[in-house]
Amino acid sequence: MDIRLSALTHKYDDFEVLRDISLDIPSGKITCIVGPSGCGKSTLLRLIGGLERPTAGQVLQLGDPPPDCLNPLTYIFQDFALLPWRSVRGNIALVLEDHGLTKAQIQAIIDDVLARTKLSDFADALPKQLSGGMKQRVAIARALAVKPAVMLMDEPLSALDSQTRELLMEDLVSLWSRTPFTAVYVTHNLAEAVRLGHAIVVLSRRPGQIQEIVHIDKPLEQRSHADPELDAKQTHLWNLMREEARAADAELLHV
């Protein structure tokens, strides 16, 4: 299932956040969206997943999601959004309970995703007992549990320290290499974008417009920490963004 954004424009009252965004999100690839702060990256992600209605334009699903998919458009949030009163298992069960599955089916799915995210030993822990990295792994496991057609990742690593971020990036790469998933990955971190993105969409400052789309053909599993080719791409992205980021930083907030 692909996603097509056609001429998306979004305003809060008279305040234009996104302008005329047209973009194809191909299945089986990770599309990164980068841009200066306040450029509407997160808003764009909420529009794609149907949590907000665009002022103009459309978000289209091309084709049908796979038949076993429980929640085609599934988010991973920056702040994890785990229920603090439910254990790891309970948090994953939460998103499976409304689908008429049997208890045994739910348990099987949970065991499977916990194994894939290496969380099997933490099944009965409460979120408060877990580190930030572990919490985000739980959120990833929860997202995998509903077998999404597209994962919508809103700065998933931004709340983590840099070592944990590095580890989770490796985990995401290995998850993708085993079973390629489709993802829209919003980040302000260019290093993450060049490590995880097949295509990197650069947005201008507000109102966000597509400035350039950078493609990186090198397979994900061959990309590494200090790869000169990736560094060159990252420098290119930064050059695109520098002036925009400076201007965005100097703007007054209208809130």
Add this chain to the structure above:
Amino acid sequence: MSERPVKFRGGGFAPTARRWVGLVVFVVLIALAEIGTRSGFISSLTLPRPSDVLQTFVDLYNSGLLFTHLLPSLTRLAVGSAMGISAGMSVGILIGLFSYVRAGLIPLVAAIFPIPKIALLPLFVIWFGIDEGSKYALIALGTFTPTVVATYGAVDNVDRTLIRMGQSFGLSWASIVRKIVIPGAMPGILSGLRISLAIGIILLVAAEMLGAEYGIGAYILEAGSLYDLERLFVGVVMLSVLGVVVSALIGIVEKRLLRWRN
């Protein structure tokens, strides 16, 4: 070059559990009263001697009248506050969830809250009869308003990102309310219950003073009209103990339901 340790400026502002201190305060105050009344420093007209109060309590227990007074009071408190709290929680959740209910009921609740409920007792006697009905109604109304306010405040404070998460995973509206909103509001609801139940105890006594043969309130009223300070204090101490017990019960419920915090 002089060398000295950096002065410590942190610490404090972090309450820690200190068991027994509360008990020690009670014991010291009671001991002071006992010593004062025995030595004549405090006249027996000012304050009854604690040991006499205890003796009066033992007499009350031996006469079998303790439970004659206590049981009706406990029943009234239980029935009245159960009605008020369950209605209050339901209305509070509805206010938290629906904008029209909120717009319609918050002014009404604000109008009812400051009315001294005891002033309405004659009205309740006409509506529900002089018997238990009017007492239940008084306690129910008294516990209703603070529960409503605490509940909708707690629902408003539920983390919106969790609700968005529920929506993004396609959870049904009922699931979001049952599995995210209500558990998330529980801490606020429970701390509201402490206030509601304390108000319930105050109204219980007020209702019993205005027309009851038995009950802690009736017992206190009788003692008061005879200026029998020992019995008056027995009644008052029973109320304090009731308050402490109720608060401890809520503490236990909090520990069980809110194990995920702290």
